[in-house]
Amino acid sequence: MTASMPHAAGAAAAEDPPILQSGLHRSRTVTHGHAEPESEVATMKKTVMGIGPMLQSLNVMNEELRKRKDNLLRDKLVLEESIVTCNKEKDEDTTKLSEASESLKKLKTEHDDGKANAQKEIESLKQQILDRDKAICALVDTTKAEARKLCGLVIWYRIITHKCRKTRDCSLSSVLRVEQTLRILKTRPSLHTGFQADKLIHTTVRLPGIFSPRPRDFSLPNSSWSPKMMELYDHYNSQCDLETEDIESQKGPWIRLPSYNRILKYAKGGVYLSKIMQSKARLFTRNVYQVGASFEYVIFLNKEEKKCVCLFQAGHLLEGPPGHVHGGAIATMIDTVTGTHATFLSGLVVTANLNINYRNAIPLGSTVILESTLDHIEGRKTHINCKVTSADGSKVHTEATALFVSISVSHLMGM
Numbered sequence: 526m527t528a529s530m531p532h533a534a535g536a537a538a539a540e541d542p543p544i545l546q547s548g549l550h551r552s553r554t555v556t557h558g559h560a561e562p563e564s565e566v567a568t569m570k571k572t573v574m575g576i577g578p579m580l581q582s583l584n585v586m587n588e589e590l591r592k593r594k595d596n597l598l599r600d601k602l603v604l605e606e607s608i609v610t611c612n613k614e615k616d617e618d619t620t621k622l623s624e625a626s627e628s629l630k631k632l633k634t635e636h637d638d639g640k641a642n643a644q645k646e647i648e649s650l651k652q653q654i655l656d657r658d659k660a661i662c663a664l665v666d667t668t669k670a671e672a673r674k675l676c677g678l679v680i681w682y683r684i685i686t687h688k689c690r691k692t693r694d695c696s697l698s699s700v701l702r703v704e705q706t707l708r709i710l711k712t713r714p715s716l717h718t719g720f721q722a723d724k725l726i727h728t729t730v731r732l733p734g735i736f737s738p739r740p741r742d743f744s745l746p747n748s749s750w751s752p753k754m755m756e757l758y759d760h761y762n763s764q765c766d767l768e769t770e771d772i773e774s775q776k777g778p779w780i781r782l783p784s785y786n787r788i789l790k791y792a793k794g795g796v797y798l799s800k801i802m803q804s805k806a807r808l809f810t811r812n813v814y815q816v817g818a819s820f821e822y823v824i825f826l827n828k829e830e831k832k833c834v835c836l837f838q839a840g841h842l843l844e845g846p847p848g849h850v851h852g853g854a855i856a857t858m859i860d861t862v863t864g865t866h867a868t869f870l871s872g873l874v875v876t877a878n879l880n881i882n883y884r885n886a887i888p889l890g891s892t893v894i895l896e897s898t899l900d901h902i903e904g905r906k907t908h909i910n911c912k913v914t915s916a917d918g919s920k921v922h923t924e925a926t927a928l929f930v931s932i933s934v935s936h937l938m939g940m
């Protein structure tokens with residue numbers, strides 16, 4: 526019986542499928558170690574049953590990954606397409622850029638040509654002006670010494686400045702020659718008469734910046750000044766102390782106060798005061814270099830009557846109400862004129878009080894007169910009145926009173 530057992534087992538093994546065969550073979554082998562084959566099978570079944578859900582979740586994950594892969598592929602395609610579009614746009618932009626720089630080059634060339642032509646035209650116009658001056662002078666009554674001198678001076682000035690500008694000749698002798706001519710032209714009101722000399726002088730008294738050994742004097746006429754402003758300027762200037770070319774001095778009640786940018790720098794003790802001034806600081810009313818744009822004014826002081834007159838022409842940068850001057854700009858001018866007046870009367874002062882009544886608005890570009898008169902001085906206090914009227918005096922624009930208090934230099938330092 527025992528001998529037939531292996532055969533029986535061998536027959537059973539022959540009937541089992543191969544996977545069970547190996548399992549059975551193992552369990553049978555283990556059976557020899559006393560394990561129970563049924564429980565083994567059950568464990569395996571359990572394991573197989575556990576693998577089912579795992580497989581399911583793996584399938585789900587696999588599906589998700591496949592979807593993500595598809596999405597990524599789609600994104601890749603989209604990106605590739607946009608890269609192609611971008612490259613196309615880049616090429617177009619590069620073409621446009623080169624076209625633009627080409628046309629810019631062309632424009633620049635045209636601009637340079639235009640500039641050169643304009644320069645030529647300016648030179649020829651200057652020559653024409655010079656010729657015209659000569660022609661005018663040919664008609665002048667040469668029996669009159671002053672007319673002869675004026676012709677000579679105007680032409681001389683034109684020639685010198687023309688030559689200097691052309692050659693950029695800033696040598697001291699050129700500067701001195703121009704300055705000397707200008708000084709004579711400016712200080713001879715008698716030369717302003719006859720054969721449109723006013724016009725000639727007003728266009729010539731503008732000293733070009735490169736010739737200025739000193740800071741620009743803003744109180745001198747410039748091309749932006751209106752005929753009314755010029756008329757008033759000539760009126761007061763002709764009554765000023767004057768130095769003529771013959772070094773004769775003419776006495777007048779008025780003094781024209783030069784601006785010299787910051788007059789303090791050139792005043793007695795100004796060296797110390799200039800130390801506390803910032804190098805970039807500019808007097809508020811004289812900080813725009815474009816002529817006619819903001820505050821155009823000149824102050825005359827009457828020594829005998831102890832009063833000041835200011836001729837003021839407000840530029841377009843001072844607009845307040847449309848077409849009219851800003852109240853703050855008017856206040857600034859009143860403070861400036863009365864402050865200058867008080868300084869001449871009482872030395873170093875500061876504004877302590879300023880009362881203003883605005884009666885009639887000032888149109889932009891019009892010329893007005895500020896008249897500053899001394900009310901009274903009381904100890905350290907200088908009381909000044911100021912009236913702003915139209916150029917012909919018919920309209921009162923503004924009225925003001927100002928109080929200035931005398932201070933010491935140390936007070937100024939400590940302010």
Ligand SMILES: CCCCCCCC(=O)SCCNC(=O)CCNC(=O)[C@H](O)C(C)(C)COP(=O)(O)OP(=O)(O)OC[C@H]1O[C@@H](n2cnc3c(N)ncnc32)[C@H](O)[C@@H]1OP(=O)(O)O
Nearest residue numbers: 788860861864865875876877878904905906928930932940
């Ligand atoms: C070339 C271009 C010129 C341009 C000019 C421009 C001028 C300016 O804009 S200056 C700038 C604006 N002003 C300032 O910054 C000033 C600032 N204020 C100060 O420094 C001081 O307050 C100052 C000097 C006015 C007075 O101070 P202080 O020196 O201590 O004097 P204090 O004793 O208070 O006053 C002196 C007298 O003035 C009178 N006073 C002072 N302030 C005022 C005032 N606002 N209103 C009326 N009275 C006054 C006092 O009552 C006193 O009178 P009293 O002697 O009869 O008793």
